[in-house]
Amino acid sequence: MFRTVQELVEIAEKENLLISEVMIRQEMDVKNKIREEVFAEMERNLQVMEKAVEDSLKGVQSVTGLTGGDAVKIQTYMRENTPLSGHLMLDAVSKAMGTNEVNAAMGVICATPTAGSAGVVPGTLFAVKEQLHPTREQMIRYLFTAGAFGLVVANNAFISGAAGGCQAEVGSAGAMASAAIVEMAGGTPQQSAEAFAMTLKNMLGLVCDPVAGLVEVPCVKRNAGGSALAVVSADLALAGVTSRIPCDEVIGAMYRIGRQMPSSLRETGEGGLADTPTGRFLKEKIFGTTV
Amino acid sequence: MKYNSVFDIIGPVMVGPSSSHTAGAARIGLAARNLFGKQPKWAKIHLYGSFAKTYQGHGTDFALAGGLLGFPTEDTRMSKALEIAKDEELHIEFIEDSAKTDHPNTVRLIIGDDEDSLEIVGISIGGGKVEITELNGFALRLSGNHPAILIMHNDRFGAIASVTKILAKHEINIGHMEVNRKDVGKEALMVIETDQNVEDDILLELKEADHIIQIAKIVS
Numbered sequence: 001m002f003r004t005v006q007e008l009v010e011i012a013e014k015e016n017l018l019i020s021e022v023m024i025r026q027e028m029d030v031k032n033k034i035r036e037e038v039f040a041e042m043e044r045n046l047q048v049m050e051k052a053v054e055d056s057l058k059g060v061q062s063v064t065g066l067t068g069g070d071a072v073k074i075q076t077y078m079r080e081n082t083p084l085s086g087h088l089m090l091d092a093v094s095k096a097m098g099t100n101e102v103n104a105a106m107g108v109i110c111a112t113p114t115a116g117s118a119g120v121v122p123g124t125l126f127a128v129k130e131q132l133h134p135t136r137e138q139m140i141r142y143l144f145t146a147g148a149f150g151l152v153v154a155n156n157a158f159i160s161g162a163a164g165g166c167q168a169e170v171g172s173a174g175a176m177a178s179a180a181i182v183e184m185a186g187g188t189p190q191q192s193a194e195a196f197a198m199t200l201k202n203m204l205g206l207v208c209d210p211v212a213g214l215v216e217v218p219c220v221k222r223n224a225g226g227s228a229l230a231v232v233s234a235d236l237a238l239a240g241v242t243s244r245i246p247c248d249e250v251i252g253a254m255y256r257i258g259r260q261m262p263s264s265l266r267e268t269g270e271g272g273l274a275d276t277p278t279g280r281f282l283k284e285k286i287f288g289t290t291v
Numbered sequence: 292m293k294y295n296s297v298f299d300i301i302g303p304v305m306v307g308p309s310s311s312h313t314a315g316a317a318r319i320g321l322a323a324r325n326l327f328g329k330q331p332k333w334a335k336i337h338l339y340g341s342f343a344k345t346y347q348g349h350g351t352d353f354a355l356a357g358g359l360l361g362f363p364t365e366d367t368r369m370s371k372a373l374e375i376a377k378d379e380e381l382h383i384e385f386i387e388d389s390a391k392t393d394h395p396n397t398v399r400l401i402i403g404d405d406e407d408s409l410e411i412v413g414i415s416i417g418g419g420k421v422e423i424t425e426l427n428g429f430a431l432r433l434s435g436n437h438p439a440i441l442i443m444h445n446d447r448f449g450a451i452a453s454v455t456k457i458l459a460k461h462e463i464n465i466g467h468m469e470v471n472r473k474d475v476g477k478e479a480l481m482v483i484e485t486d487q488n489v490e491d492d493i494l495l496e497l498k499e500a501d502h503i504i505q506i507a508k509i510v511s
Contacts, residue, residue, distance in 0.1 A: 027296060114309070115310040147298075178302075181413065269345050
C-alpha cells in the first residue's frame, strides 16, 4: 500500500502504470473485489456527479436563499460573451459551483473528498472532458487518480475543515483535481504530483469560516477558486514546471498549519467571514440568534 | 491507516450539505441503531465542538435522526428526518455540550426504549468517515474499515475462548481484537474486527455461547 505521494509515483513509474491503475489494483486488493466491481462502484459515483451538475444548470436555491443560481448565470454569460478567463476555465468553475449549490440545497452529491468541496473534482472533469474527449473509462480513471492522491492527504494530514481548515477540503480537492487532469491530458505520474503540490501550495492557510455555520458562504465560491487553480496548476505541470518543495512536504506543511489554526477558524462559524458584520447579520436573520 | 479505500475519498454519495456533519452524523446514528438492534423510542444527543457550534446549519440534527431511523447517507428523506422521527414517535433531545473533547466533531448518543438503553460516542473524522470510540462506558476504537462484532459478556474464564472457537470453526479470521471490563468478574466487552462478514446464523451460535449477554454486528 502506498503511504506517500513519492511511493505512489514510484510504483507507477517502476511498473509503468497510470496512477489510476495503481489505485484500482490496490482497491481490488484491499476490498478483495474484481476490477468490474470496483469500476461499477465508481461509475455510480460518476453518475451522481453528472446528475448534480445537470440539476444545478436548471437552477437551484438553498433553503436560506444564500446560494443558488450562480452556475446558471455563468453559463448564460459564457454563451453570450467570450469569457476573459477562457471557456474551459469558466466552464469548470460554473460546474464546480453548480455542484456545490446542489449540495447547499440538500440535494444528492458525491463527496470528493468532502461535501463542502464536492464541486471541484467533477467541475474540472466535465469541463476538461469537452476539450480532451475522454472515453467513459478515462473519466472513471480520473476519479481513481484524484482518489489516490486524496488517500495520501487523508492518512497523512486531514480532509475536514473542522480538523484542518478549508485548505484540507477545497485545498485537497483542487490538488486532487490537478493531478487527475494531468493524467487525463497524457502527463506523467510525476507531473501529476507536481500539479498536486502547486495547487495545494496556493491553498495553504485557507481557513474554514462558514457564515452561520452553513456550507454555503463562502464554500460555493471557494469551489470556484479551487477548480480554477486546479486547471492552472495542471497546465503548469504539463509545461514542465515543477514544485521546489516536494509534494509530500507540502502535505506535511498543510498538516502543521492546520494544527496551528485556532478552532474559531476550523468550521465553528466563529471567525473569519462568519465574524464580519454581514456574516453576523445573516446568522441572526437565519437563526434569530447572535454570535 | 485511517483511510484505506478510494471510496472513502471519492464518496460517499450523500444528501448535502456536509460530509462530516451530515453524512458522518447519519452514519454514527445508524451505527447506534444497529448496535441497539432496533429503533429506539428516545434519544438524548450530546453535541461537542464544531458539532455543537454548527449542527443546525449543517443538518447534523436531522442526519443523526435519519441514522437512528435507519436511513443511509444518500436517502432523500434525510432532511425531513426530524419530522419523520416525530411521526414514528422517536423523541430526540439535542444538548449543546461545552465539555472539551479530543476530536472537534464528537457526539454522544444515549438511546433507548422501555426495556433497554445504550450509550455510544462517535467521532466524524472527515469525508463521511466515522469511528465509534465508546460503547456503554467502554473505550474502544472501531475504524469501520472491517466488519466487526461487539460482544457484551460476563468477565469469566472461557468466555473469550468460547467465542474464538466458534469463529475458528467457521473459518473467520480475526484482524483486531480488544477486551475491556468494568471490574473483575463484572460486565465486559469484546470488540472483534474480522476479515470476513459474520453471517447471522453464526451470530446466533455466538449468542448461545457461555457468559454472553448481547451481540451486535457492524458491517463495513
